[in-house]
Amino acid sequence: MGKTRMTAFAVGAVVVMAGALAGCSSEVPGTSSGSASGDDITIGVSFDNMTAFREGEKAALDKAAKELGVKLKYQVAQLDAQTQSTQIQTLISQGARAIVAIPSDIEAIKADIDSAQADGVPIVTLDQAPSETSWVSYHVGGDPHADGLAAGKKFVELAAGKPYKLLELQGALNNDNGIRRSSGLHEGIKDAPNITIVSSIPTDWKPEPALTGIQNTLQKYPDLDGIFIPTDGQIPPAYSALKAANRFVPAGQEGHVDIVAIDGDSNGCKAVKDGYVDMDIATPIPAMTKNALEAAIAAAKGKPKNKAEFLPGTPYTPADVDKLASQVWGCAS
Amino acid sequence: MTEVSSRRRVRVPVQSLVLLGVIVVASLVFFVLSPSFLSVGNVGNVLLQAAPTVVAAVGMTFVIMTGGIDLSVGSLINLAMVAAIAASGVTSASSGDSSGWTYVVAIAVALACGLFNGLAINLLKVHPLLVTLGTLTLYRGIALHITGAGDRAAAGPITALGRGDIGGIAVPIIVAIVVVLLGSFVMRSTVFGRQVVALGGSERSARETGLPVRRLRIAVYVISALCAVISGILTVGQIGTLQVSLGVNYEFTVITAVIVGGTSLFGGKGSIVGTALGALLLTVIVNGLNSIDASIYVYDVVRGLVLVAAVLADSLTTRRLSLRRRGRQKQILAEATSAGAHA
Structure with missing residues (x-):
């Protein structure tokens, strides 16, 4: 097979893949702009991975950011602690005043917390607690x-x-x-x-x-x-x-x-x-994400909350689902 | 070449028999601990659960037989299924039916990915490990881009293959048997199959004898992609949902099945039947541990031990066969020398 024909095939394969994508909607983690009613603070968000659950958290973070008037910059570590470490450094170099992190590795995140604090950037953790919650200025997660x-x-x-x-x-x-x-x-x-x-x-x-x-x-x-x-x-x-x-x-x-x-x-x-x-x-994703952002903003302004919160979930059954639907993040999607 | 092929034909059944022996022993142990393990219903369960891995592993065997590797199969499955379900217009995790076109789109995307893998390996002239490591990330990234990491419902025609049955036999089992028979026939009884083996045996010799090395390489990655997407269709049909995790680390399961099945990672040696038995062994272990209500902490330990035992048994048998063959050759040589001296 000649090189030209192979190149043509390679281009063809890419075109077919692109074609398959053409009709599909796209949505990737990116940047969320706030209404700028606050102090125009940029908060870095470091996710361990992207899943449907994390997508729910991202949507809630975007909504809370809008309400609080802050700008978010996202990075996703693909379950790799080393990648997360690099990404946190990138967020700091891009001007993040505080970081909301979901640790990929609950031990390895300690080095990133220390390094960020040395740069004057506080880290709060969301959903997945580090080994010691005292390492961070604030942690919020489910229970x-x-x-x-x-x-x-x-x-x-x-x-x-x-x-x-x-x-x-x-x-x-x-x-x-x-x-x-x-x-x-x-x-x-x-x-x-x-x-x-x-x-x-x-x-x-x-x-x-x-x-x-x-x-x-x-x-x-x-x-x-x-x-x-x-x-x-x-x-x-x-x-x-x-x-x-x-x-x-x-x-x-x-x-x-x-x-x-x-x-x-x-x-x-x-x-x-x-x-x-x-x-x-x-x-309680909406409460968790809003609390995390509020704590990150406070820490960025030099007023760390210094505590950990574990919010129990909302049980709902066929008998009360209609009444409690507003408290269930999946019922809204 | 003829001698190599005939030797391989003798060796494959022995390896497969060893593996079959390991499966029988493992099954008997599970049966003693939990008699329901060998009930008709559970044997059907084992075959049903093994089917997708068997299918994907058959495709991987072609790749590994050439001395290559395809790390992208899991991501490729994810992308093909995501594209197919997106093309059906399903955007929700909890509702929406796929259309009949799902199969066509899934297969088309998978074939394009397989073609891309083969062409990239030929064009870049780098080891398939590196290329498919790259496409592993690429395909998963594209799939993530399409769904935004959200789950998608898999209902309607897409579930027909995964959940259907013909004459009381689950369709996935029938598909797996057909793929194994077809793969075995192609590998053993066609010119293409022999060329694949020859390419894995020695790429240099394959080139010198004028084999279409580039085309062969493309073909095996396309076959791998086709088998992978069939496996994906069966899996998604069975579980009824499409999630970001679909296919994550699946390449390791598939490659393990192939290697445990006796195919050499360096190519040129192996069997499709062995691969199917390798996949079956992996399923027997998990199903057996479920059956005996094993502690959640022992799964990996037992899985690791049985796989080491399988590889060890294969290695010992191969060594014994090799020694016996060498002994026979020495004997023939001695007889020939003695006959020459008498003459």
């Missing part, structure tokens, strides 16, 4: 243990004292949110000997292991009573597995498998409205 605990108590209520087989999908073993949601669940059911966790499946927050884990558990325990889902993104695969096992039945009907999930995204909101999920716990 994964409290959310897990609420889920556990819901299962105790649903079991109503009867023998109860529960499947636990575990978020991730190397992640604070995954570990503490799980520990909260276990604490929530510890006084209910009628509830047995028949299987705990590590999922790394992904839908594929959730699907296979539910399939395998339903195979062994066709009379499974409940499933704990640590992130709403795993609701669709749960549906698939339940449909295949003829157990996809709404709450209140014979054969229903109880489901309690956490996050409050659009999957969770719809599932609760449809009556297939008995309770979802919405992470």
Whole structure:
């Protein structure tokens, strides 16, 4: 094959890919301008990664930035601590007066915090706490243990004292949110000997292991009573597995498998409205992001808050979803 | 060349048998600990869960047989599926049906990506590892650009292959069997397959004997992309959602299946059936651990141990075969020398 023909093919391949993209909407993390009603401060935002949940946080940060009159500059570290470190330095060199960071590595972020502070730029952390919250001027996140605990108590209520087989999908073993949601669940059911966790499946927050884990558990325990889902993104695969096992039945009907999930995204909101999920716990993203930005602005002005806040989620059920929809970030999207 | 091929034909079944033995032993252990593991329903589950990896790994086998590697398969799946679902007009995580065109768009985008990989490797003349490492980031970046990191619902026609069944047998299992048979036939019984093996054996010899090295290289990356997107269609169809995480680290699972299946990372040696068994072993381990209600902390340990055992068993068998062959050659040589002396 001649070089010219190969070049033509390469160009063709790029054109086909570009064509596939042409009809698609695009949206990437970028810069969000505030209304400039404040002090025209630029805040750097360093995300560990981009996911649907982070996209929800970005939207809430953009909204809060507008209200508070600050400008945001985003960087995404693709789950690499080294990249995050470089990006934080870049944000500082681009004039960020404070940084809101979601640490990719809860230990490695210490060096970045020290380095930024040496440059006079305070760091506040959002969602994912560093190993020691005293390292930062402010931390705000959800309360994964409290959310897990609420889920556990819901299962105790649903079991109503009867023998109860529960499947636990575990978020991730190397992640604070995954570990503490799980520990909260276990604490929530510890006084209910009628509830047995028949299987705990590590999922790394992904839908594929959730699907296979539910399939395998339903195979062994066709009379499974409940499933704990640590992130709403795993609701669709749960549906698939339940449909295949003829157990996809709404709450209140014979054969229903109880489901309690956490996050409050659009999957969770719809599932609760449809009556297939008995309770979802919405992470308070709007409050978290606004608090983080307010703390970052205060720290940039030399008034650090010096505290850590863990905000428990909002539990909502088919009975009260309409009433609580305004507090569930996924119901708005 | 003929001698090499005939030797390979003898060796492949032995390697596959060793792997089959490991799968049988692992299955028996899981069966003893949890009798439901070998129930008809669960065996069907294992095959269903292994199917997407089997399909993607067959494509990867062609690439690795040439001495190449395709690190972009996971990202390629993500991009192809994202583009296909976006082309259907689905923009929400919780609602919206795909159209029948989803398959066409997904396959077209995947083929374009595979073609791009092959052409870039030829044009840049750098190791496929570097090129596909670059396209891994490129394809995922484009997919992220399209969705803005949001989830997308996967409903309607896109789920037909992943969830359908024919005569009570799940479609993904049928697809995997067809892909394995087809891949095995192409690799063993066609000129193209033999050329792929020859290219992996020695690129220099392949060039000197006039094989179309550049075209072969492009072809294997296109085959890899095609198999990857079929795997993606099966996966997305099964899980019913398309997320940013789709395909993340999938390349390692696929490459592991190929290597455990006996294909040499240096190319020129391997088998499609071995690859399928490698993928099956990976699934058996996870399914078995689920079945015995294993602690969430032992998954990686057991997975690692069984994979090391599989590679070790393969290595010992290969060494024993090699020694036996060398012994036989020495014996033939001695007989020939002795016959010459008598003459």
